[in-house]
Amino acid sequence: MAEGEKLIPINIEDEMKSAYIDYSMSVIVSRALPDVRDGLKPVHRRVLYGMHELGVRANSAHKKSARIVGEVLGKYHPHGDTSVYDTMVRMAQEWSLRYMLVDGQGNFGSVDGDSPAAMRYTEARMRKISEDMLADIDKETVDHKLNFDDTLEEPTVLPTRIPGLLVNGASGIAVGMATNMPPHNLTEVVNGTIAYIENNDIEIDELIQHIKAPDFPTGGTIYGYDGVKEAFHTGRGRIVMRGKANIEEVNGRECIIVNEIPYQVNKADMIKKTADLVNDKKLEGISTIRDESDRNGMRIVYVLKRDAIPNIVLNKLFKYTALQSSFSVNNIALVNGRPQLLNLKELIHYFVEHRHEVVVRRTTYELRKAEERAHILEGLIIASDNIDEVIALIRASANADEARAKLIERFKLSELQAKAIVEMRLRQLTGLEQDKLRAEYDELMKTIEDLKDILDKKERRMDIIKEELEVVREKYGDERRSVIEYAGGDLSIEDMIPDEKVVITISHAGYIKRTSLTEYKTQNRGGVGQKASTTRNEDFLEHLFVGTNHQYMLFFTQKGKCFWMRVYEIPEGSKTSKGRAIQNLINIEQDDKVMAFICTQDLKDEEYINSHYVIMATKKGQVKKTSLEQYSRPRTNGINAITIKEDDTLLEAKLTTGESQVMLALKSGKAIRFEEAKTRPMGRNASGVRGIRLQDENTDEVIGMIAVDDMESNILVVSENGYGKRSSLEDYRITNRGGKGVKTISITEKTGNLVSIKNVTDDDDLMIINKSGIAIRMEVADLRVMGRATQGVKLINLKGNDSIAAVAKVMKDDDETTEEMDSESSENEATKEDGTAIDNNETEN
Helix, strand or coil: CCCCCCCCCCCHHHHHHHHHHHHHHHHHHHHHCCECCCCCCHHHHHHHHHHHHHCCCCCCCCEEHHHHHHHHHHHCCCCCHHHHHHHHHHCCCCCCCCCCCEEEECCCCCCCCCCCCCCCCCEEEECHHHHHHHCCHHHCCCCEEECCCCCCEEECCCCCCCCHHHHHCEEEECCCCEEEECCCCHHHHHHHHHHHHHCCCCCHHHHCCCCCCCCCCCCCEEECCHHHHHHHHHCEEEEEEECEEEEEEECCEEEEEEEECCCCCCHHHHHHHHHHHHHCCCCCCEEEEEECCECCECCEEEEECCCCCHHHHHHHHHHHCCCEEEEEEECEEEECCEEEECCHHHHHHHHHHHHHHHHHHHHHHHHHHHHHHHHHHHHHHHHHHCHHHHHHHHHCCCCHHHHHHHHHHHHCCCHHHHHHHHCCCHHHHCHHHHHHHHHHHHHHHHHHHHHHHHHHCHHHHHHHHHHHHHHHHHHHCCCCCCEEECCCCCCCHHHHCCCCEEEEEEECCCEEEEEEHHHCCCCCCCCCCEECCCCCCCCCEEEEEEEECCCEEEEEECCCEEEEEEHHHCCECCCCCCCEEHHHHCCCCCCCCEEEEEEECCCCCHHHHHCCEEEEEECCCEEEEEEHHHHCCCCCCCEECCCCCCCCCEEEEEEECCCCEEEEEECCCEEEEEEHHHCCECCCCCCCEECCCCCCCCCCCEEEEEEECCCCCEEEEEECCCEEEEEEHHHCCCCCCCCCCEECCCCCCCCCCEEEEEEECCCEEEEEEECCCEEEEEEHHHCCECCCCCCCEECCCCCCCCCEEEEEEEECCCCCCCCCCCCCHHHHCCECCCCCECCCCECCC
16 A cells, blocks of 8 residues: 555445445436426537537538537537537437427438438537527526536526427436426417416416427327326326328329328338338238338338228238337426426426526626616716816826826716726717717616616516517427327227218129218119229129118128128228129138128127117028027127028028018019018027918029018019019008018019019119119109009110119218209218118118
8 A cells, every 4th residue: 555545444335325326316417307497408508508609600600510519528518429419410300309409511310210420521500599598698697617627617507588398308317217208389388388477376277278289390190188188287198199191092002101200210110110010911901111201201101902991001000010109208307406207387387487587687687787887977977077177187197097096086986987087088079979978878777777677576577588488489489290189099990990971882793892972973763874883794783782881791691601890891992993702801601602781880789789680581482580689799700690491592681670560572573561570589590480482482582671660661673674663561461471472563574573672762862783883873752652563664774685783772861852962962871860871781760
């Protein structure tokens, strides 16, 4: 041991404790957490102050970044150069800061995570907004402290006019605590701050009317408002952010286009991880991903597969990728050097308090300077009033000190005044200059009075803070970038999809699609119709009905099985597209075929499923009734709906309430009407009871079944050659089930066999589709009611060997009276009085 040294034994545990506490306090107070007053950490403050001292302001030329970093390192920040340069770079990135503080020139990185160029290649200067953060710093508005080597002074806080912490947010990890504060819109923050100044007792809920939510530099959507509210009230909360995406058609393919991504998401990483999910088959429906971003803005294109449902793919992107991220708010900032969790009102309170102190100190400084100047002016005015005597006195003095002493003695002046008189220039003896002195003195006295008034009255100081904030809002305020979606939250797929009305069409060969109802128009009776669908060779449209996206689809096959699907899962197609094979959507056997479809409301609603029945009919005349509840638990491989006997197939399935009347119609033109109650409910595996007796077991068959609820409705029958007839329900007497039925239309060679039976009212529209794919829409009101045994009128002009494939009805709104309807007005059709959609497979209840 060297001479003079001595060892002090210390318990290692105690030393570790005290050393670690010192280190953690240092990190908390002078590195990782922002000050509540100016919203800056020490490194940010030092960069801005260093630039201020260097004179690289917004209106001066850019300076080499290395020069600025060197200034900050050498004078104020005794750490590595990367920490300073990285800080400065971040302050110049438009995707990092909501209001950038540094104006960078050169490569400052990208939203893809590319690193900026080295500091020797880039240049920077302050932005105007930074100058407002440093405004009045030379007027003794803030405390200064010595720098690391005690040779210079640096400010402990900036006298900012910008509410920096709220406007730009902050993030940092200290020891044992972290902060993560989102940025906000400057216009909203200023409005909120002014509201707080006007009423210090304002509630946080009232402040939220001004400061609605965070506002991220990258835009995007704030999804759900609960987290925002919680963060504003408590200082902690989880804000869900989503990219802005819309669905477009690009070169005939549906694409999801993303123009904005969540804050702090690396675009390149997000795209790479999405591509990995697609390759690993964890994300279905995307064929390619392209990044088409350029200097004009961001554009990420997800090209979808042909059978993908855009909304479902988008929902999966939100669920599995960074296109939906969350921002965990943790408002911890330094208040009087101590870390504190702050809510919205407290953040505003401490900023206003800081501004108040700055205004007081600035006014005090300006008052002192004004009084000092006034004091000197008083001396100069005395001298100019007695100028001859002053000149004589000075000329008679041996030196300046003697002159000063004589002046003080003669005119009772202070040392300062005497010095100013001695140093007076000859030109100040002119009459004009003497007038100027008096004018300046009078002006100064008014200023002094005003400054004293400011220091006396808190209201005036608050008005000044408000005025300065309004100037800031005028200069830097802008529109919100992040959209707020108040209704967001943990939503399921159907919440993503609008519950709009759609036309579902199914072709004879089993191709299905849904099309928006607005694509169809009404025409007059006897028209030629418009092209409805392009079908494959020898194929034609067989089923058409109207439902809504959120309804459930039950598919009944000719072998008696039932499958289950949501309407929005049916691929969307235009009026002229072919649709997709049902075989590809449900696990149906090769030799089976879907025969009937039911659109139902929510199958999880117990009251609904227990009060409704499915009534089925086979081609051979069997009928069966089963409670809807039996079909409310779907399986992917389908469930048995009815046991079908040999040589028979399932023809129809209808939804009823148990109070309906059932009508079955035969190809040969006969129909039967009986009460639904005549068939008791049976289990899913039963084969049913006889509904109607066929005229000829070999050639005759059932062509349709309807369930009638509205006894005022009429019965419409259509034959394959385009003849149709509307007769009163009363023309068909009620009989027991199992009878032969009564004549419903005169079947001749001209009319052809019966193909369809429907129950209709004047409020309905008819949709008729030919085997050639032509559709016509007409109003039932155009058809007069006639007797049961007539052959009817021609509904549609058929060309050549064409015949009618399917007839469906669409219900109109009550106020829809015109015969010609444009596509906009047809949106609201197909609704019952209670607003639910109906289709030809669902009775009017």
